[in-house]
Amino acid sequence: xxxxxxxxxxxxxxxxxxxxxxxxxxxxxxxxxxxxxxxxxxxxxxxxxxxxxxxxxxxxxxxxxxxxxxxxxxxxxxxxxxxxxxxxxxxxxxxxxxxxxxxxxxxxxxxxxxxxxxxxxxxxxxxxxxxxxxxxxxxxxxxxxxxxxxxxxxxxxxxxxxxxxxxxxxxxxxxxxxxxxxxxxxxxxxxxxxxxxxxxxxxxxxxxxxxxxxxxxxxxxxxxxxxxxxxxxxxxxxxxxxxxxxxxxxxxxxxxx
Amino acid sequence: xxxxxxxxxxxxxxxxxxxxxxxxxxxxxxxxxxxxxxxxxxxxxxxxxxxxxxxxxxxxxxxxxxxxxxxxxxxxxxxxxxxxxxxxxxxxxxxxxxxxxxxxxxxxxxxxxxxxxxxxxxxxxxxxxxxxxxxxxxxxxxxxxxxxxxxxxxxxxxxxxxxxxxxxxxxxxxxxxxxxxxxxxxxxxxxxxxxxxxxxxxxxxxxxxxxxxxxxxxxxxxxxxxxxxxxxxxxxxxxxxxxxxxxxxxxxxxxxxxxxxxxxxxxxxxxxxxxxxxxxxxxxxxxxxxxxxxxxxxxxxxxxxxxxxxxxxxxxxxxxxxxxxxxxxxxxxxxxxxxxxxxxxxxxxxxxxxxxxxxxxxxxxxxxxxxxxxxxxxxxxxxxxxxxxxxxxxxxxxxxxxxxxxxxxxxxxxxxxxxxxxxxxxxxxxxxxxxxxxxxxxxxxxxxxxxxxxxxxxxxxxxxxxxxxxxxxxxxxxxxxxxxxxxxxxxxxxxxxxxxxxxxxxxxxxxx
Numbered sequence: 001x002x003x004x005x006x007x008x009x010x011x012x013x014x015x016x017x018x019x020x021x022x023x024x025x026x027x028x029x030x031x032x033x034x035x036x037x038x039x040x041x042x043x044x045x046x047x048x049x050x051x052x053x054x055x056x057x058x059x060x061x062x063x064x065x066x067x068x069x070x071x072x073x074x075x076x077x078x079x080x081x082x083x084x085x086x087x088x089x090x091x092x093x094x095x096x097x098x099x100x101x102x103x104x105x106x107x108x109x110x111x112x113x114x115x116x117x118x119x120x121x122x123x124x125x126x127x128x129x130x131x132x133x134x135x136x137x138x139x140x141x142x143x144x145x146x147x148x149x150x151x152x153x154x155x156x157x158x159x160x161x162x163x164x165x166x167x168x169x170x171x172x173x174x175x176x177x178x179x180x181x182x183x184x185x186x187x188x189x190x191x192x193x194x195x196x197x198x199x200x201x202x203x204x205x206x207x208x209x210x211x212x213x214x215x216x217x218x219x220x221x222x223x224x225x226x227x228x229x230x231x232x233x234x235x236x237x238x239x240x241x242x243x244x245x246x247x248x249x250x251x252x253x254x255x256x257x
Numbered sequence: 258x259x260x261x262x263x264x265x266x267x268x269x270x271x272x273x274x275x276x277x278x279x280x281x282x283x284x285x286x287x288x289x290x291x292x293x294x295x296x297x298x299x300x301x302x303x304x305x306x307x308x309x310x311x312x313x314x315x316x317x318x319x320x321x322x323x324x325x326x327x328x329x330x331x332x333x334x335x336x337x338x339x340x341x342x343x344x345x346x347x348x349x350x351x352x353x354x355x356x357x358x359x360x361x362x363x364x365x366x367x368x369x370x371x372x373x374x375x376x377x378x379x380x381x382x383x384x385x386x387x388x389x390x391x392x393x394x395x396x397x398x399x400x401x402x403x404x405x406x407x408x409x410x411x412x413x414x415x416x417x418x419x420x421x422x423x424x425x426x427x428x429x430x431x432x433x434x435x436x437x438x439x440x441x442x443x444x445x446x447x448x449x450x451x452x453x454x455x456x457x458x459x460x461x462x463x464x465x466x467x468x469x470x471x472x473x474x475x476x477x478x479x480x481x482x483x484x485x486x487x488x489x490x491x492x493x494x495x496x497x498x499x500x501x502x503x504x505x506x507x508x509x510x511x512x513x514x515x516x517x518x519x520x521x522x523x524x525x526x527x528x529x530x531x532x533x534x535x536x537x538x539x540x541x542x543x544x545x546x547x548x549x550x551x552x553x554x555x556x557x558x559x560x561x562x563x564x565x566x567x568x569x570x571x572x573x574x575x576x577x578x579x580x581x582x583x584x585x586x587x588x589x590x591x592x593x594x595x596x597x598x599x600x601x602x603x604x605x606x607x608x609x610x611x612x613x614x615x616x617x618x619x620x621x622x623x624x625x626x627x628x629x630x631x632x633x634x635x636x637x638x639x640x641x642x643x644x645x646x647x648x649x650x651x652x653x654x655x656x657x658x659x660x661x662x663x664x665x666x667x668x669x670x671x672x673x674x675x676x677x678x679x680x681x682x683x684x685x686x687x688x689x690x691x692x693x694x695x696x697x698x699x700x701x702x703x704x705x706x707x708x709x710x711x712x713x714x715x716x717x718x719x720x721x722x723x724x725x726x727x728x729x730x731x732x733x734x735x736x737x738x739x740x741x742x743x744x745x746x747x748x749x750x751x752x753x754x755x756x757x758x759x760x761x762x763x764x765x766x767x768x769x
Contacts, residue, residue, distance in 0.1 A: 026329070035322040036539065038575045041407045041415060042644040042680040046652060058411065067681075068336035068409035076334060076411075126335065131275050133335035135350045136359065138381030140372070141333050207371045208380075212412050215330025219413030220323050226647055228575045229604050231586035237320055238539070238579065242591065 005173075005185040008195065012177050015203035022206025023214065030218040034235035044226035051225055058222065072126060079119030085112035086155075093174040110159050117152045120145055140208065147197050154194035165191040272339040273348035280349035284395040285695045288433035295442040296541060299431035306430040307385050311368050313426045317537075318365070323418040328365045330412045331355060337406040337416075342683050343399050346702035351396045354406035354416040360392050361423050390432070397423040398434055399699055401688035402535065403640035408680050420689070421537025428536055437532050437690035441541060448548065449494035449528035458524055461497050469507060475761045477514045479506075481522045485557050488513070488520040490609075491529045491549055491573075492564025493728035502731055505565050505750025511759050512613050512752070515622055520562075526552035529569035530728065534576075535690040542572065546580035550595060553583065559600040562607050565750055567639035567727030568688065573606045574646040604650060610726060611648050613755060614658045617665045623760040629667040632722040634754065635714050636660055636672065637707065637734075638682035639727035653679070659726055659751055666758040671718040677710035685725075687733030700733060701740045708741040715743075724751050 045051040057063035062080075066073045089109040092099055124145045127137045157163050169186035176183045185192065204210070216222065290300030303309055318325040337354040339345065344352040351357060359381065366373030366382035373382030383389060402417035427433065443452035453461075462479040469477045480486065490513075496506040513520045526548045533542030553561055561583055563573045578584025582592025584605050599605045616622045636659060648654040656679045664670050677683050686703030714720040725731050725748060734748040 030322065030326055033319060033322040033325045036320065037579060039323060039415065039418065039645070041404060041413065042655075043653070044647065046647070046650070058413075062411055064409055064413075065334065065336050065411040068340070068411075072334055072336055123334075130335065132272075132338035132350065132353055133333075135275055136333050136335060136338065136353065136355050138333070139378065140376075140380045143379070209330075209332045212330040212332045215326050216412050218322060218326045219330070220326075221407055221415050222413040228578050229584050229606070229650075232578045232582065232584060232588070232592050234579060234589070239589070241539075 001182070001184055004192065005182075008185060008192070008199065009177065009182050011196075011199045012202075015199045018203040019205050026206055026211060027214055030214065034237060035220040035224070036235040036238045038224055038226070038228040038233050039220050040224040040226045041221040044224075046226055048225060051223060054222060055217075058216065071122065075119045075122030075126070077119075078115035079123065082112035082114075082116035082119065085109040086116065093171055094178055096175040096179045113152060113156045113159065117149065117156065120149045120152060124149070144208070144210075147201060151194060151197050151201075154190055158188075158190055158194065163188070163190055272345065275350040275353075276348040277350060280343075280347045280352065280395075280399060280699065282395055283391070284398045284434075285691075285693060286435040287394075288435045288438040292435060292438045292442055293428070293431060293433050295445065296428070296433075296438055296538075298428045298433055298438075302431045306390075306432075309430050310385055310390075310426050311364075313429045314365065314422075315369070317422045317425060318369075321418065321422065323415060324422045327358070327412075327414040327418060328362050331358065331362065331414055332412065334411065336409050336411060337414075340406045340409050341400075341416075342403070342405070342686060342706045343401070343699065343703045346686070346705040347399075347699070349399075351392065352399055354410075357396055357400055358414070358416055358419045360389065360396055361419050364389065390427075393423055393427060394432060397427070398691065398696070399703075401640070401684045401686065401691055401703070403684035403688055404644045405640065405681065405684065408644060417689075421534070423537075424535070425537035428538065433536075434690060436693035436695070437535050441532050441536075444528055444530075444532075444545060444548075448525055449497075450530050450532070451494045451498065453494060453497060453527070455524040458497060458522075458527060462522070465503070465507060465510070469510065473761055475514070477507075477510050477761065479510050479522065480520065482524050482556070483519070483521040484555075486519045486521040487558065488518055488560045488562050489526075489549075489553050489556055489558040490520050490522050490562050490564065491526055491552075491569075491606075492522075492609075493530045493566035493569060494528045495530075495566075495728040495732065496564055497527075499728070499732060500735070501746070501749050501753060502565075502728055504753035504756060506752075508750060508752025508754075508756035508759075509564060509609055511756050511761060512609075512616065512622070514761065515759065516612075516616055521556060521558070523552040523556060525555070529563050529566045529573070531569060531572045532690060534568055534572055542576065543580045546572070546577050546583070549577070550581040550583055554595060554598070557598065559598070560603055560607065561599070561605055562609055562612055564609050565726040565728065565752060567641040567729060569728075570608055570726075571641035571645035574608070577606060608648050608658075609752065610658050610662055613662050613752070614649065617662065622665070624666050624755075624758040625760050626666060626668050626758055628758045629754055630669070632667060632754075633669040633671060633719045634663055634667050634722045634724050634749075635670070635711070635720045636663060636678075636751075637685065637723055637725045637730060638678050639725060639730050640682060640684045640688060642726060643680055643682045656680075659724075662751055663724055663754055666754045671714060671720055673710040673714045673720075677706065683707040683710065685727075685730040685733040686737065687729050692729050692733055697736075701737050704733065704737045704741070708737070708743070711743065712741070721747055722754075723748050724754060725749075726751050 045054050062077050089106045092103045126133050165186040165188040172183040173185055293300045341354050363381055363383040364385045372380045397420050400420040402420050404417050407415040440450045465479055495502045531545040533545050582595045587593050587596050642655050648658040683706040686700045731748050735745045738745045
């Protein structure tokens with residue numbers, strides 16, 4: 001097996017390991033950190049059903065972003081939607097052995113590459129040309145967009161510009177990563193350029209702003225039910241605090257009689 | 258009237274081009290040693306302040322899910338950049354919510370994240386040095402914690418949580434704000450923000466009773482410290498002396514009079530406001546809430562009702578049940594003891610607007626609406642009520658109920674432009690401890706988006722009255738309205754409108 005194939009296989013496992021352990025760490029951290037006070041933000045949900053509806057609006061429609069800025073919404077939403085479609089499109093390659101029919105039906109999803117690149121260029125344009133967004137952008141914010149644009153471009157060149165790599169080798173390489181039956185990378189350099197940054201992004205996920213993906217589920221502003229008057233909300237440290245401060249039923253701080 | 262500091266309003270609020278450092282400076286007056294010590298904070302900046310600050314940051318983010326999650330989950334999309342009234346009014350880029358958070362976040366990244374430790378330049382991580390601390394002090398006191406930005410954030414990030422955390426860290430290293438911390442000291446010592454002692458309070462109430470008697474010929478009472486009353490009324494202390502607040506207090510008294518339900522104020526808990534929220538300190542905020550708890554127990558009341566005060570209502574509605582057990586649905590003995598005493602037929606605590614609205618619904622109040630015919634009224638949704646609370650336990654109740662109360666008392670009501678009201682309401686510019694003269698420049702500039710919306714309604718619909726349900730909003734507007742060529746007396750309490758139109762029965766219905 002070629003050195004570069006071995007390198008990429010290693011990279012994939014190391015990245016995946018970082019991804020899984022890092023993300024689990026962050027999720028457990030978010031999960032365990034208490035939310036001592038009720039801080040839902042309007043329009044608040046008055047019950048659990050309302051919270052689910054709110055998440056539906058936020059996750060699938062980016063409702064708050066839509067309220068905030070129509071251009072950012074258009075770019076951001078098309079980018080994310082395209083990302084999901086393309087994820088399913090790529091499952092064909094990673095699926096070991098016989099591929100279920102339904103995955104072949106994702107063939108047209110390849111056209112999602114267009115909204116993907118449209119969204120990415122739009123977001124980059126905003127970063128470059130809107131003075132407010134330029135001000136808040138760190139080098140990593142540009143880098144992230146450029147890497148995604150690079151991945152999208154190489155993918156599009158392979159798909160739409162008649163530069164298909166050996167599809168069988170792609171399939172064997174990708175599904176081999178899942179089944180631990182490793183095989184050689186296809187020789188085309190463009191394929192290498194496509195997956196190398198993808199494998200890197202996987203590793204960067206838990207240490208970068210990509211944490212907004214799990215983060216949104218743990219935002220107390222979104223996930224809390226607005227029922228503070230009806231149900232006493234007490235976090236662990238707050239109730240321990242009550243004991244520590246000796247504010248109990250016998251305390252002179254209470255009823256004097 | 259045209260003075261130099263008068264600001265010409267454009268026909269629509271433009272998003273300004275950024276002007277770096279246009280609001281740089283030393284920030285508001287710092288608290289003295291005495292003021293700081295009084296709250297248990299160091300009097301002066303401690304020697305190893307960086308170390309203490311980083312330790313406090315670690316503690317805060319381990320105690321508050323909001324802080325930990327929000328520091329990680331910003332993707333710098335820019336949705337919030339044009340949402341803050343202070344940014345719109347000053348064009349200083351550090352007043353963009355995300356940039357304000359980044360003052361805190363860049364230090365978090367430097368000290369707590371892999372990328373920030375090893376690639377600080379790449380991810381914009383920064384050390385906590387003198388310059389950064391100065392920026393913290395200056396710009397976290399240019400945030401009124403109004404949470405307008407949070408309404409637009411796709412990740413649900415609430416800048417107020419970061420702003421509170423930053424102020425808490427600064428207090429712990431001995432860098433506190435004079436205005437807020439001095440007031441907290443007064444509450445601790447005397448029981449209200451003004452430091453108004455019991456005898457003065459009682460005199461004021463007696464004067465008010467006489468005034469109402471003169472005006473209406475009816476004996477409307479403003480009882481204080483009356484045990485076994487049905488209702489304990491807790492209002493912001495500004496209601497006892499400030500204009501136009503005091504007319505709101507008269508309004509509450511008239512409504513209680515008409516309701517026939519016995520009520521009392523408390524000289525021990527004579528303050529609904531709780532500035533503990535502004536400095537993000539759980540214990541200080543809790544101490545404030547416990548005063549109300551003690552008063553409710555001592556006076557043996559069945560209900561607790563809050564007067565017109567924005568952040569007080571957020572603290573009462575969202576936090577009191579947690580902090581002091583004033584609420585319902587407790588399963589622990591501490592809170593249940595109080596909750597057994599309170600009447601569970603009613604939400605606890607309730608807002609005065611809810612109480613009045615309820616009576617209106619039951620046709621128990623009579624209004625002569627024409628008394629308010631000289632007014633064309635609009636309503637300023639106060640940020641803490643609009644974005645951090647509810648009324649009536651119905652969806653959007655916090656927007657519906659105050660408007661219904663106004664409409665019951667007035668014939669002419671018109672809302673301001675849609676993107677400046679309800680959950681998108683603009684802050685008055687004076688919230689969260691910024692209502693101090695040393696920040697007057699900021700306050701005037703921060704009021705600009707609201708003033709613009711008001712001008713539009715004035716021009717299009719002849720609006721001449723601005724009703725509010727927040728003591729800070731009322732004081733702030735009275736002060737800054739002239740800078741925008743408005744009449745400062747156009748600000749009224751919602752319960753002043755009620756007071757002016759309500760028809761009083763000749764005698765009180767009180768059973769006693």
